[in-house]
Amino acid sequence: MKELDLIKVIKEQIGDKYIGDDCAYLEDLGIVISQDSLVEDIHFKSEWCSPYQLGYKSVAVNVSDILASGAEPAYITIALSLPKDISEDFVAEFYSGAKQALCGAKIVGGDITGADKVFISVATIGKTAGRRISSRSAAKSGYKVIVASNCLEKIGKSSKGLKELINGGRNMDLIRANLEPELDVQLSRDISEHINDDYAMMDTSDGLADALYKIAEASKVSIDSEYIDGIFGAEDYILVAAVPEKFLKQVNGYTIIGEVLEKQDYVIKIGDKKYKSYDELNLFNHFGGDDE
Amino acid sequence: MKELDLIKVIKEQIGDKYIGDDCAYLEDLGIVISQDSLVEDIHFKSEWCSPYQLGYKSVAVNVSDILASGAEPAYITIALSLPKDISEDFVAEFYSGAKQALCGAKIVGGDITGADKVFISVATIGKTAGRRISSRSAAKSGYKVIVASNCLEKIGKSSKGLKELINGGRNMDLIRANLEPELDVQLSRDISEHINDDYAMMDTSDGLADALYKIAEASKVSIDSEYIDGIFGAEDYILVAAVPEKFLKQVNGYTIIGEVLEKQDYVIKIGDKKYKSYDELNLFNHFGGDDE
Numbered sequence: 012m013k014e015l016d017l018i019k020v021i022k023e024q025i026g027d028k029y030i031g032d033d034c035a036y037l038e039d040l041g042i043v044i045s046q047d048s049l050v051e052d053i054h055f056k057s058e059w060c061s062p063y064q065l066g067y068k069s070v071a072v073n074v075s076d077i078l079a080s081g082a083e084p085a086y087i088t089i090a091l092s093l094p095k096d097i098s099e100d101f102v103a104e105f106y107s108g109a110k111q112a113l114c115g116a117k118i119v120g121g122d123i124t125g126a127d128k129v130f131i132s133v134a135t136i137g138k139t140a141g142r143r144i145s146s147r148s149a150a151k152s153g154y155k156v157i158v159a160s161n162c163l164e165k166i167g168k169s170s171k172g173l174k175e176l177i178n179g180g181r182n183m184d185l186i187r188a189n190l191e192p193e194l195d196v197q198l199s200r201d202i203s204e205h206i207n208d209d210y211a212m213m214d215t216s217d218g219l220a221d222a223l224y225k226i227a228e229a230s231k232v233s234i235d236s237e238y239i240d241g242i243f244g245a246e247d248y249i250l251v252a253a254v255p256e257k258f259l260k261q262v263n264g265y266t267i268i269g270e271v272l273e274k275q276d277y278v279i280k281i282g283d284k285k286y287k288s289y290d291e292l293n294l295f296n297h298f299g300g301d302d303e
Numbered sequence: 304m305k306e307l308d309l310i311k312v313i314k315e316q317i318g319d320k321y322i323g324d325d326c327a328y329l330e331d332l333g334i335v336i337s338q339d340s341l342v343e344d345i346h347f348k349s350e351w352c353s354p355y356q357l358g359y360k361s362v363a364v365n366v367s368d369i370l371a372s373g374a375e376p377a378y379i380t381i382a383l384s385l386p387k388d389i390s391e392d393f394v395a396e397f398y399s400g401a402k403q404a405l406c407g408a409k410i411v412g413g414d415i416t417g418a419d420k421v422f423i424s425v426a427t428i429g430k431t432a433g434r435r436i437s438s439r440s441a442a443k444s445g446y447k448v449i450v451a452s453n454c455l456e457k458i459g460k461s462s463k464g465l466k467e468l469i470n471g472g473r474n475m476d477l478i479r480a481n482l483e484p485e486l487d488v489q490l491s492r493d494i495s496e497h498i499n500d501d502y503a504m505m506d507t508s509d510g511l512a513d514a515l516y517k518i519a520e521a522s523k524v525s526i527d528s529e530y531i532d533g534i535f536g537a538e539d540y541i542l543v544a545a546v547p548e549k550f551l552k553q554v555n556g557y558t559i560i561g562e563v564l565e566k567q568d569y570v571i572k573i574g575d576k577k578y579k580s581y582d583e584l585n586l587f588n589h590f591g592g593d594d595e
Contacts, residue, residue, distance in 0.1 A: 017415050020391045024398035025410045035411035037378055037428070042332055044411070046380040046426050050418045053384070086329055088338040090424045092345070099312045106316035118317045119327035119336070122424075123309050126342045132382045132414075132424030134338050136329070 033076040033213070034137065036144050042085070043137045043144065045076035051128040059176045062101045064190040065131070066108030072216060073135040074114050075194055075248045079214040081145045081203030082137025084116035089133050092126035114196050142203035145212035150230035150253035154210070156223065156269035157259070159198040162249040163266055166219055167241015169248070192248040201262045202252055212252040218245045220281060220292055223269065226253055227278045228289075236269030238282030243292070325368040325505070326429065328436050334377070335429040335436065337368035343420040351468045354393045356482040357423070358400030364508060365427040366406050367486055367540045371506040373437045373495030374429025376408035381425050384418035406488050434495035437504035442522035442545035446502070448515065448561035449551070451490040454541040455558055458511055459533015461540070484540040493554045494544055504544040510537045512573060512584055515561065518545055519570045520581075528561030530574030535584070 022030050029035040034043035049069050051057055060068070070087060077084045089109065091102070102123075109118065116135065158166075165188065172189030175182050195214075202210065211230060213222040219242045227234040234253070236242070253271050254262075277285035286292055314322050321327040326335035341361050343349055352360070362379060369376045381401065383394070394415075401410065408427065450458075457480065464481030467474050487506075494504065503522060505514040511534045519526040526545070528534070545563050546554075569577035578584055 014415055016391065017385075017394050020394045021398060021413075021415070024395060024402065029409075029411035035378070035380065037411065040332060040334060040377070040428070040430065042334070042428075044378065044380055044426070044428065046382050046412065046424070047414045048382040048384050048416055048422065048424060050384050050416055050422065052419065053417045085332070086327070086336065088327065088336055088426060090338050090340040092340050092342050092422065093309075099308065102309050102312045103316060106313060110316065117321075119321035119329065120338065121313075122339045123306055123313070124340055124342055125345045126420075126422070127344065128419065130340070130342065130384065130418070130422045130424075132338070132340060132422075132426075134336070134380060134426035136332070136334075136336065136428075138332065 032080065032147055034080040036080065041139050043077060043080045043082045043139060044134060045073055046132060046134040047073050047076065048130065048132040050130055057129065060190050062104035063108035066105035067112045067191050069131045069133050070109045070112035071192055071194060071248065073133040074112060074116060075214040075216065077135050077137035078114070078194055078196060078199035079145065079212050079250055080137060081142050081199055081212060082139045083142065084114045084135060085138045086136040087113065087116050087118045087133060089118060089121040089131070091121065092124045092130040094127060094129065095125055114194055143206050144203070145210055147211050147213055147226050148229040149209035150211040150226050150232055150271045152232055152271055152273045153256065154253040154271040155256050155259060155267050156234060156236060156251060156253050156271065157265040157267055158249055158251050159195055160264050160266045162195060165247050165249055166239055167244035167247065169246040170241070170244030189246060192246065194248060195250040198250050198265065202254065205261050206254060206258050208255050208258065210252060210254045212250055215247045215249050215251060216245065218243050219251060222251050223279045224286065224289060224292060231274055233272045233275040233277060233279065234269050235272060235280045239268065242281060324372065324439055326372040328372065333431050335369060335372045335374045335431060336426060337365055338424060338426040339365050339368065340422065340424040342422055349421065352482050354396035355400035358397035359404045359483050361423045361425050362401045362404040363484055363486060363540065365425040366404060366408060367506040367508065369427050369429035370406070370486055370488060370491035371437065371504050371542055372429060373434050373491055373504060374431045375434065376406045376427060377430045378428040379405065379408050379410045379425060381410060381413040381423070383413065384416045384422040386419060386421070387417055406486055435498050437502055439503050439505055439518050440521040441501040442503040442518050442524055442563045444524055444563055444565045445548065446545040446563040447548050447551060447559050448526060448528060448543060448545050448563065449557040449559055450541055450543050451487055452556050452558045454487060457539050457541055458531055459536035459539065461538040462533070462536030481538060484538065486540060487542040490542050490557065494546065497553050498546060498550050500547050500550065502544060502546045504542055507539045507541050507543060508537065510535050511543060514543050515571045516578065516581060516584060523566055525564045525567040525569060525571065526561050527564060527572045531560065534573060
């Protein structure tokens with residue numbers, strides 16, 4: 012089964028009020044919450060990463076969701092399930108790495124249990140006070156699509172790093188882009204603290220093309236983007252936002268990579284190529300890779 | 304390695320301000336948060352429980368932590384990691400069961416990924432508005448230890464249900480006590496909405512004796528309890544609270560099962576037997592059972 016089919020089943024069970032964005036926005040509490048799991052041999056291989064890197068990435072992928080919402084990373088719980096023979100050093104190094112990815116949040120609890128393989132699930136809470144929260148369905152015709160300028164060179168690096176790991180390569184710059192992604196704290200804050208209109212923002216956990224597609228689809232618009240090398244590569248964890256053109260005067264250090272149009276006969280256009288369905292993007296499927 | 308040793312390592316890494324209770328109390332946000340994982344073949348066997356029961360129990364064990372804090376269950380995220388060959392029906396039934404254990408909370412998100420075995424991690428947020436939050440270190444000499452009267456008959460039933468499952472028995476009353484524990488919503492609210500003093504409250508996820516020991520140890524007091532059949536059995540998920548005697552006039556439907564004393568030469572006394580160390584209780588170790 013595919014991830015998207017299962018999400019449909021879940022929506023049927025619990026409704027879709029909160030399902031859609033990577034964070035749930037709980038307005039009455041002034042928070043957003045996100046939860047993500049990393050499973051050994053699905054999301055990572057133990058021989059490819061140190062416990063430090065595993066801790067870093069487990070927290071980073073969650074904090075990235077909070078940053079994409081525009082909220083301020085605040086509190087984190089970590090549930091670790093570990094094989095019996097794992098050492099105290101593993102746990103100490105894991106937490107040492109986790110602490111480097113907090114972006115201001117605090118680790119406040121969690122759970123530790125046994126398991127056959129390493130299973131990590133992290134829940135992160137962001138504060139929304141003083142910030143406007145994004146929604147992937149908030150892009151409007153005329154909006155500009157931006158990324159932080161210093162992120163342009165990162166696009167596609169993580170997936171190249173993954174190839175290095177798979178092929179036994181040793182380009183540490185690329186490998187580090189995959190295992191220790193730097194997060195886009197500045198752009199998140201610059202936008203959410205100052206913008207006065209609804210806006211869309213996502214991280215590129217599944218790739219920049221994926222994020223553009225999901226924003227366009229959820230917002231019932233089309234997005235035209237220039238072709239950027241690496242645009243289909245996953246796990247860069249940079250932020251991409253669709254914001255009103257007038258807002259661009261209030262933010263620095265961004266690059267425009269596309270624009271939002273009224274709904275066309277395609278969802279996104281990258282360079283000259285039009286994509287009418289998600290399947291055409293032919294991206295990595297998180298639910299185990301290549302299954303049907 | 305034992306769970307308690309690993310928790311020590313984690314405390315060294317992140318400090319112990321929030322570690323100690325089953326929920327972290329985030330006062331600035333007016334919430335508590337708890338996260339717990341259930342791992343196939345560690346916490347459950349798939350052949351012993353339906354997807355419905357698995358969904359129920361995954362949520363119930365988390366909501367129980369929120370109730371033990373005295374907060375109001377509010378929002379839940381569920382991260383499910385599932386083998387590729389699992390059906391849509393499994394997910395639909397899992398959520399159907401999960402919805403029966405919400406105690407007023409809403410499921411607002413989560414994550415779904417692949418895995419070799421079923422891994423479930425649930426994070427639950429409780430609201431603290433209008434409620435006084437418990438701490439296991441808040442029991443004081445002279446306090447009375449209470450459980451809800453209608454819970455007395457439940458003590459030890461869950462562990463008997465687990466034995467039925469292990470031995471292929473069919474006493475569905477006992478088995479249901481293990482797989483679909485009823486939660487103590489009423490006592491939690493009755494205490495937390497009306498009490499004016501600090502108090503200790505825990506659920507009996509690891510057994511009533513375990514809860515009494517942990518409260519006594521964290522509060523630097525001793526607790527004397529009558530001997531109750533089943534007091535060492537885990538996973539009943541009833542609440543046990545240590546509250547000032549004067550407060551008992553304000554609450555109904557409770558039974559006193561013990562009292563808090565100044566620190567003695569033991570941590571807890573159950574019937575005539577004194578327990579000076581946690582090891583003497585000889586309880587089930589969650590980190591895989593019988594390892595060292």
